[in-house]
Amino acid sequence: MKVVKADLEHVAVKPEQYPTTLLPELALAGRSNVGKSSFINKMLNRKGLARTSGQPGKTQTLNFYEINEKLYFVDVPGYGYAKVSKSERAAWGRMIEEYLAEREQLKAVLQLVDIRHNPSEDDKLMYNWMKHFEIPVILVATKADKIPKGKWQKSLAQISKALDKDPLDPILTFSSETGHGKEEAWKTITKQLKV
Numbered sequence: 329m330k331v332v333k334a335d336l337e338h339v340a341v342k343p344e345q346y347p348t349t350l351l352p353e354l355a356l357a358g359r360s361n362v363g364k365s366s367f368i369n370k371m372l373n374r375k376g377l378a379r380t381s382g383q384p385g386k387t388q389t390l391n392f393y394e395i396n397e398k399l400y401f402v403d404v405p406g407y408g409y410a411k412v413s414k415s416e417r418a419a420w421g422r423m424i425e426e427y428l429a430e431r432e433q434l435k436a437v438l439q440l441v442d443i444r445h446n447p448s449e450d451d452k453l454m455y456n457w458m459k460h461f462e463i464p465v466i467l468v469a470t471k472a473d474k475i476p477k478g479k480w481q482k483s484l485a486q487i488s489k490a491l492d493k494d495p496l497d498p499i500l501t502f503s504s505e506t507g508h509g510k511e512e513a514w515k516t517i518t519k520q521l522k523v
């Protein structure tokens with residue numbers, strides 16, 4: 329998809345703050361620091377649009393990026409960040425659950441995992457939870473620039489096995505550093521969202 333327009337249109341912590349349009353939405357899920365905000369910037373060709381950081385826990389709200397007046401990417405705070413308090417974690421859980429479980433416009437979740445590591449328990453919980461709610465998932469193994477290309481297929485197979493991945497859910501490689509996988513990701517997203 330050729331991105332001609334992309335803006336952060338809504339920042340939400342509760343449903344009243346979600347967009348009132350009926351455009352399809354794609355949410356980004358994954359551990360803190362896995363590269364969700366970087367993924368958005370790379371896909372939209374906009375360097376600083378989604379704020380990124382070497383420190384985990386950067387994104388704290390649901391951020392709706394409207395693209396070409398056709399769809400939204402929804403940046404979601406990452407999970408598995410040990411430094412947040414119990415009450416913060418509970419609030420995070422409610423905010424995300426409310427959105428993921430109940431949002432009609434949510435057509436798919438793009439779950440990012442680090443290509444270098446086996447999925448964490450949180451990754452597994454997240455994936456299973458989405459399958460329970462029958463949400464289509466597109467898995468993206470990111471930071472692919474960090475390992476040699478020759479090892480990618482093996483990593484994808486290990487990740488798929490550890491998650492007990494549904495064969496219908498695509499799994500892609502990506503790098504926000506080099507832009508590898510961008511075309512394939514757009515193809516998969518536009519097909520899934522029918523945009």
Ligand SMILES: Nc1nc2c(ncn2[C@@H]2O[C@H](COP(=O)(O)OP(=O)(O)OP(=O)(O)O)[C@@H](O)[C@H]2O)c(=O)[nH]1
Binds near residue numbers: 366384385503
């Ligand atoms: N080498 C490399 N680094 C990456 C890649 N994607 C993200 N990073 C780096 O990883 C760090 C975290 O990236 P973010 O995009 O902020 O991660 P996030 O998932 O949005 O994190 P939270 O908002 O805390 O949940 C930053 O330092 C990025 O530059 C990638 O594909 N390759």
Ligand SMILES: [Mg+2]
Binds near residue numbers: 379380
């Ligand atoms: Mg982020």
